[in-house]
Amino acid sequence: MDTIGFHTSFPAIRAYQAGEAFYVVMCPMKLLTKLFSFDDEEVPPEVRAQRVLNKTRLPEIARYLTDNPKSYIISAITASVDSSVQFESLQGAESSEALGELKIPMDATLLINDGQHRRAAIELAIKEEPELRDDSVPVLLFIDKGLQRSQQMFADLNKHSIRPSDSLSTLYDHRDPSSELARLVSMSVDGFIGMTEMEKTSISNRSLKLFTLSGLKNANRALLKKNRNNDISQSEKEFAISFWKIVFNLIPDWGRAKRREVAPSELRQSCVHSHAVALAALGYMGADLFEAYPKDWQNRIKGISGVDWSRSNLAQWEGRALVLGKISKSKNNVILTSNVLKKSVGLNLQPAELELEERFNNV
Numbered sequence: 001m002d003t004i005g006f007h008t009s010f011p012a013i014r015a016y017q018a019g020e021a022f023y024v025v026m027c028p029m030k031l032l033t034k035l036f037s038f039d040d041e042e043v044p045p046e047v048r049a050q051r052v053l054n055k056t057r058l059p060e061i062a063r064y065l066t067d068n069p070k071s072y073i074i075s076a077i078t079a080s081v082d083s084s085v086q087f088e089s090l091q092g093a094e095s096s097e098a099l100g101e102l103k104i105p106m107d108a109t110l111l112i113n114d115g116q117h118r119r120a121a122i123e124l125a126i127k128e129e130p131e132l133r134d135d136s137v138p139v140l141l142f143i144d145k146g147l148q149r150s151q152q153m154f155a156d157l158n159k160h161s162i163r164p165s166d167s168l169s170t171l172y173d174h175r176d177p178s179s180e181l182a183r184l185v186s187m188s189v190d191g192f193i194g195m196t197e198m199e200k201t202s203i204s205n206r207s208l209k210l211f212t213l214s215g216l217k218n219a220n221r222a223l224l225k226k227n228r229n230n231d232i233s234q235s236e237k238e239f240a241i242s243f244w245k246i247v248f249n250l251i252p253d254w255g256r257a258k259r260r261e262v263a264p265s266e267l268r269q270s271c272v273h274s275h276a277v278a279l280a281a282l283g284y285m286g287a288d289l290f291e292a293y294p295k296d297w298q299n300r301i302k303g304i305s306g307v308d309w310s311r312s313n314l315a316q317w318e319g320r321a322l323v324l325g326k327i328s329k330s331k332n333n334v335i336l337t338s339n340v341l342k343k344s345v346g347l348n349l350q351p352a353e354l355e356l357e358e359r360f361n362n363v
Contacts, residue, residue, distance in 0.1 A: 007086070008035070012102035012141075014087050023087065023102050023141040024076075030133035033123040036079055036110045053116055061121035066129040068175070074122075077115030077137060080144035080153070083108040102141070111144065113153045165201045166214035177232040181224075181240060182217035188241050191248030192216065195258055203268070210257050210264040215276035222283030222334075243286050246298060250305045272321045272337070273309040277329040281321075281337035288347055303345035316340065319360055336360055 010025040027035065065072050083105050089098040104110070112119055118137075126133045142153070164172075173179040186196040196216060197209040221227065223243060224236050248254050251273050256262045267274045282304075289297045308316060314325075320336040321327060339349055339357055349357060 006106050007103040008106060010102045010104070012087065012100060014089070014098050014100065014102075020143070021087075022143075023085075025102060025139050025141055026136040027139050028133070029122050029126060029135050029137060032077075032119055032137055032139075033126075036077070036112050036119055036139070053120060055120075057117050058121045058124055061117060062124035062128070065121065065125040065132060069129055069132060074118060074137060075115075076140050077118060078113045078140045078142070078153070079115075080111050080113055080142050081108050082111065082144040085143065109144075110141075113142075165199060166217075167197060167201050167212050168199045170213045170217050171198050176229055178217050178221050178226055178228065178230070181220050181232055181237060182213050184237060185220060185240055185244055186213060186216060189244045189248060191244065191254045191258060195254075195264070203264070205265045205268075208264055210254065210267065210274055211279065212276065215279050218276065219279035219283040222280050223286045225287050239290070242298075243290075243301075246301060247282055247286075247304070250302060251309070253309070270311055271309045272311055272317055272327070275321070275327045275329070277321045277327060277334055277337055278309070280329065280334045281341055284334065284338040285341040285345065285347070288342065288350070289345055292347060300345045304341055307341065307344050332356060 010023075010027070013024040014021055015024070016022070065074070081104055085105075085108075086103040087098075087100055088103070089100040122132070122137070170176075170179040170182050186192045186198075192211060195208075195210045197203050197207065197212045201212055201214050203209050203212060220240055223240055224232060226232060253262065253267055253271060253273065257264050257267055257274075264274065272278050285304075286297075286301070289301060293300050311317060311322065311325075314322070317337075318325070320340065321333060323333065335353055335356055339353055342349060342353075
């Protein structure tokens with residue numbers, strides 16, 4: 001890109017959508033934050049063309065870029081230019097699609113319609129990793145036809161965007177160690193092989209699956225006391241596999257579902273143990289059990305074999321795994337469910353768990 005007179009010049013591709021020309025340009029990251037702006041958050045929403053910048057999202061996006069400088073992928077930014085532009089085709093012809101040079105007046109405003117968080121995160125990332133400044137970001141550039149059109153562009157761009165399920169993201173995420181562990185456990189523990197829903201976060205009544213990959217990932221994080229992107233050692237992987245193999249043998253219903261002696265949907269309707277809240281609770285219990293009894297945890301965990309997992313056992317599960325008879329996997333419900341399991345294996349509750357238990361008993 002260079003500056004020509006009172007214009008800024010970009011190599012560009014011109015194409016058409018809905019009868020209107022738009023342009024694809026490659027913008028160096030070092031210029032992206034200087035050339036492209038977004039509406040001030042103090043401007044009322046009715047006269048803005050996009051959402052307010054959520055600054056809490058920026059560090060995670062920036063960290064993704066700086067942690068993966070050789071393998072990151074960042075999608076195109078969509079923007080509008082508020083003045084007339086001049087496009088000169090290299091072929092010298094007015095074909096509908098052409099490669100050429102796009103000239104934009106220096107006093108034009110380039111407003112981001114979709115991608116303001118990526119732009120702001122790139123600015124942060126460049127400060128930490130200056131080498132990124134010479135990388136490029138694709139920009140789809142439209143001619144601004146007023147506030148109403150810009151607001152409609154934002155609505156249209158976001159209306160049909162569908163976030164992939166947590167299970168599918170877990171299946172395809174090869175950067176997050178806990179996602180890798182979830183895949184490993186699902187393929188190494190007999191109880192999970194063929195019984196884990198790899199794409200969806202919820203399981204339909206007709207499904208032959210009993211667990212979700214996302215539920216297993218969260219349970220493993222609880223078991224190993226890990227957060228997203230925390231490293232997981234080989235010994236921790238081996239412990240997780242060993243733990244779930246033992247748990248599988250201590251919950252006979254899981255084996256019955258695996259052998260097709262009972263329908264998974266029937267178990268999910270009648271038992272607590274076939275839901276993500278139970279997997280996570282087992283993980284929390286297992287973490288403290290191993291910490292308290294590293295050499296004897298395999299014997300002590302046998303205590304969970306005496307747990308009555310039936311959803312009809314409202315005296316035990318209502319307010320814990322159940323709220324008004326429906327499964328709840330909120331953090332407090334997971335902890336209250338875990339408290340039952342900890343008592344079954346002879347573990348003392350932590351102060352925060354005792355406090356939550358007291359509040360539960362006093363309701």
